[in-house]
Amino acid sequence: MFTGIIETLGVVTKLEREKENLHLTVKSNFTHELKIDQSVAHNGVCLTVVGIENDEYTVTAIKETLDKTNIEELKVGDEVNLERGMKLGDRLDGHIVQGHVDxxxxxxxxxxxxxxxxxxxxxxxxxxxxxxxxxxxxxxxxxxxxxxxxxxxxxxxxxxxxxxxxxxxxxxxxxxxxxxxxxxxxxxxxxxxxxx
Incomplete structure (x- = not known):
């Protein structure tokens, strides 16, 4: 679950196709705090961290996600709004956000x-x-x-x-x-x- 309060902007550094999936590599100032299998919202889309290297991490978007969001339109160099999943007990400053784009x-x-x-x-x-x-x-x-x-x-x-x-x-x-x-x-x- 998310709150819709953006933590930071990330920058897309690499886009790689694998069959119908799209792997996005993003540079952010909180990469050093991430773990594999952690959820991060990218422009409101909840994606799972699958790789981390230095100050960049990689997530994968499947066809369903690409069909229903603007993720496929991203280009290298584009900025994305980033938010990590909410911690239980944190203040809810925004509203209940699922990270599932309608x-x-x-x-x-x-x-x-x-x-x-x-x-x-x-x-x-x-x-x-x-x-x-x-x-x-x-x-x-x-x-x-x-x-x-x-x-x-x-x-x-x-x-x-x-x-x-x-x-x-x-x-x-x-x-x-x-x-x-x-x-x-x-x-x-x-x-x-x-x-x-």
């Missing part, structure tokens, strides 16, 4: 709001994932509060600190992002679908 979204607009930056995203609505005003959403692994919730669109307001310390600073209109909807909202939507 779908991707597209950045529709970026607007300066005099102190924050408002990003609007669109996604394909199928009824299984919903947003609500002031509810939680995870965008590329970042725990955020929804504003302007619509059927297939929502916005988030990013403070300068988050903008500077995550991949949000690299977003442009058209950027594909990973979305994990609030787990409680997913259960509510599922129950409504079964009873509706």
């Amino acid at each position: 779908r991707t979204g597209i950045c529709k607009s970026i607007e300066d709001a005099e102190g924050s930056t408002v990003f609007t995203f669109t996604y394909d609505f199928d009824g299984s994932n919903i947003t609500i005003e002031k509810g939680s959403i995870t965008v590329n692994g970042v725990s955020l509060t929804v504003v302007n919730s619509k059927k297939s669109e929502f916005s988030v307001a990013i403070i300068p600190f988050t903008y500077a310390h995550t991949t949000f600073k690299n977003f442009v209109v058209g950027t594909k992002v990973n979305l994990e909807f609030d787990v409680i909202g997913k259960y509510v939507a599922r129950l409504h679908g079964l009873n509706g």
Whole structure:
């Protein structure tokens, strides 16, 4: 389990295909603290550490992950948001994040709001994932509060600190992002679908 509070940015240093899998090697400032078989969220995608060498570590993404996320679009030199799994007993500063991306979204607009930056995203609505005003959403692994919730669109307001310390600073209109909807909202939507 994760919280959506990004620990650091990593840099992709190597991408290697093996059949339908993709091995990603990432350089980070916490590599020396990692262990083989540990979970790390990369842009909100939970991946398992399979190799460690110096200040770089390797994780593997399978076809299912590549099909449902933006991981396959990464290039050598790209930054990724990183978060290690939550420790039991730690403070939950964000919200409950599973590291299981529900779908991707597209950045529709970026607007300066005099102190924050408002990003609007669109996604394909199928009824299984919903947003609500002031509810939680995870965008590329970042725990955020929804504003302007619509059927297939929502916005988030990013403070300068988050903008500077995550991949949000690299977003442009058209950027594909990973979305994990609030787990409680997913259960509510599922129950409504079964009873509706």
